Amino acid sequence: MRQSTLFTKTKKEAPKDEVSKNAQLLIRGGFIYKEMAGVYTLLPLGLRVADKITDIIKKEMNSIGGVEMKTSALQSKEVWEKTNRWDDAVVDNWFKTTLKNGTEVGLSFTNEEAYSHILKDFVSSYKDLPLYLYDFKTIFRNEVRSKSGIMRGREFYWKALYSFSKNKEEHDAFYEKIKDVYMRIYDTVGLGAYTYITFASGGTFAKYSHEFQTISDAGEDTIYIDEVKKIAINEEVFNDEVLVDLGVTKDSLVQKKAIEVGNIFSLGSKFSEPFELTYKDNQGEEQLVYMGSYGIGITRLIGTIVETLSDEKGIVWPESVAPFTVQLIGLGDSLEKEANALYEKLTGLGIEVLFDDRIHASAGEKFADADLLGMSHRVVVSPRSLASGGFEYKKRTEQEGRIITESELLEILHVR
């Protein structure tokens, strides 16, 4: 994409009402736009990051048998009444609205009810199970207090997968598998080194649920980490019994603030029972479906990456989630000739390039913007670089660039 066609502009200063690092940098870079407290629009650059993360998650979900669908944003009161979660006294942060005919509906809050209700129509035999269904969708929560920029909004984008298994054994096997898949996702988006699988309260059908917590001072949660075993315990379940369960001692634990970037639950028959979601086993006996839920907040993940990996100059995206692979800067007389030619070439090879082709922007401004926007690879084409024999190449994480040839660049970008 040519930067001259990108309508967003970078800002030198963040709005004063944004205190959190993630919102400051994302707004300064033109990734997001604040509509109101806790509600942000994804601008073109922000959407590209969200799409990258979505694709990574999608690939992983599909690898373990996940099937994607899209549940509706408007949710039925009758369906929610089956689990007694429609009442504001039970769930107090609903967004609700009313149809012209007076019917009350809710704005998608979570998906257990929706899936259970839908599957009642399709599942009847053990041959229909297991099923692993997932959504990417916008979720609405009427939080009394949104906070921390994009990290805790009233409207956010997430992936939720629900598993429907024949029994606990089948469920447990999948549950263990998804733990690995989740950790792989955090690895891929660059948070692996900072993210711990964390024991949290389990609810009715399991002693524990598991959260994925990324170490950050911006986090809302407090966890206790065992660095050696690579596990953590959420403060909310931190007691002697848990320590014994997990075979850890207080001395081996470090207390840290962390951001919850995902969580997985064993639901058992908590939802299948009220919805009478059952199947006939091979003996012809009626059995309840055994469920689990698995969520990752995509917008929160974007915020976490910015909180965790940025530096004083701006954002440092891991290549896997960067809106573009290459930030190409053209300077002086080279802009419309050699730089443009390189842009055409790389784009033709399928490489995603953000080409700073702005004629009136100074070199310093382009460098500062490149640092702020955070693309992993920066390539400068200028009379100076050409005189030295090629292009100047620098990773976002490096201080000094070096001159390389076009074929060396293609090597770095894994094309030949």
Next chain:
RNA sequence: CGGGAUGUAGUGUAACGGCUAACAUUCCUGUUUUGGGAACAGGCGACUCCGGGUUCGAAUCCCGGCAUCCCGACCA
């Protein structure tokens, strides 16, 4: 929902109860520049959040509302 703070050009700041609300940046014009948010000159841009009140006079003081942020509570 309790407590605290703040609302002034797009953004960041300034202005004793008193002159045409100032400066920087963004943006526009021109000239000169072209490797770290360049320089000079000129210009556009504000019902000072909204509504009342006090006063000869309000961005400034008072009351109400709204909005935003922070702490706490809450968070399938």
